[in-house]
Amino acid sequence: MSVLDKRTAGDLAKLLVFIVVTTLATGVLVITIGNLTFGASREYRAEFVDATGVVKGDDVRIAGVKVGTVKDIEIRDRTRALVTFSVAEGSAVRESTTASIRYRNLVGQRYISLAEGVGDTEPLDEGDTIPVGRTKPALDLTVLFNGFKPLFQALSPSDINQLSYEIVQVFQGEGGTLESLLGHTASVTSTLADRDEVISSLITNLNDVLDHLGDRDDQLSQLIVNFKTLVGGLKDDREAILSSLDQISLLSEQTADLVTGIKEPFVDDVKQLRRLATNIDDNKGELDRALQVLPIKLEKVGRTAIYGSWFNFYLCHFEGKVKLPAGIEVPLDDAFKTGGKRCDLG
Incomplete structure (x- = not known):
């Protein structure tokens, strides 16, 4: 039992020593890496x-x-x-x-x-x-690197990182020299030389674009002149344009008030229009027949009005009876004899 106690005590002492040494080493490492000061x-x-x-x-x-x-x-x-x-x-x-x-x-x-x-x-x-x-x-790196943007597009990510780091170091005066920067620039130039076919193709395409622009220089010049004239006209009429904007704003307000006032009647009109459309759809057969007969009716009406800007009406086929006080009914067919050639035209 005593041997076990001694072994346990020894292991505990070793564990404590290990914890103390590890803690001290970790603290020294944190202070060194973090450059911490306690003064x-x-x-x-x-x-x-x-x-x-x-x-x-x-x-x-x-x-x-x-x-x-x-x-x-x-x-x-x-x-x-x-x-x-x-x-x-x-x-x-x-x-x-x-x-x-x-x-x-x-x-x-x-x-x-x-x-x-x-x-x-x-x-x-x-x-x-x-x-x-x-x-x-x-240093404003955004402005700096925007100037190098065409160069960066032709580089690999590792080359960009190295060149960017050198540029920052040189311009901030934190190490590195123009000689080392030029050395990396020379490396970049070699990389660009390996891509001379791509650059040559780009230049050729750019020449084609410039040739097309050159062939249309008159149209381009006229476009610029017209645009200048347009801008000059807008400048001369700026007061009228600004005042019209005020009127447009006023019109918008009044239109909004108008819409607000007619909102409920307008909604009701839309509903009634929907009912009308439904009725027309339900009776489209009759409406179709009416449209087919309408030219014939208009022709007869036109024939009636051929004698001037008036209409002549004739009473045809009038029938009726008169009931006398004695209860005797007398027909009126003979009393109001109607007919003739005009009644036969229909």
């Missing part, structure tokens, strides 16, 4: 015209070594960005110190780089602000 620090501010991409927690570096952290970012006067950051107490920040925002990597992470400038070497008091005249915003 005293001082806070300063820097005013930038553009601090896009800078966030709380970004590094503050001197000569590439992390000496502090970004604490806060706020807007000042709607045109400036005020960045508050901390610096280790052992790092000197002077009146001539300059602050620049630089790219940490191509993903877009930034850091603030502090450098010694020309001028007063007196230490900067804690809480003071580096003025905008001694700060620089980050």
Whole structure:
């Protein structure tokens, strides 16, 4: 039993030693990789015209070594960005110190780089602000890379990454030289030379397009002249156009009021129109017959009106009886004798 206790105690001691050593090693690794500092620090501010991409927690570096952290970012006067950051107490920040925002990597992470400038070497008091005249915003990679866009389209992804990294490094002054950049550019040129057939075909197609445009230069010139005339006319009539827009807006309002007023009667008319259409559909046979007979009727009516702008009516086949007080009925056929050739025309 005692041997088992000794073995258990030994294993427990080994486990504790392993946990302690692993914890210390992990802590040292975290501190080394994260470049963490636990000493005293001082806070300063820097005013930038553009601090896009800078966030709380970004590094503050001197000569590439992390000496502090970004604490806060706020807007000042709607045109400036005020960045508050901390610096280790052992790092000197002077009146001539300059602050620049630089790219940490191509993903877009930034850091603030502090450098010694020309001028007063007196230490900067804690809480003071580096003025905008001694700060620089980050390089606008969007504008830079847009200029290289035609070149990038002909490169592989690995070549683009390498060339982009070199461009950023050179333009930020963080290492690399124009010689190394030109070396990579030469490599890119070799890659383009391997695709000379594609480029030649592109140039040939472009020449064809330009030839077609050249053959139609008169039409193109006329189009430009007409467009210029149109724009000039719109400019001369801008007041009338603007006033007409006001009238159109007023008309729209009045039309909306009109529609609002006739909404209910209009809905009822639509319903009645639907009933009318249903009745016409149900009696389409009779309507068809009426349309077929209508030309014959119109012909007879026209024949009746051939003597002028009036109609002549004749009474034909009149029949009737008159009942006398004595109860005797007298026929009127002989009294009102009708007929004749005109009655036989029908």
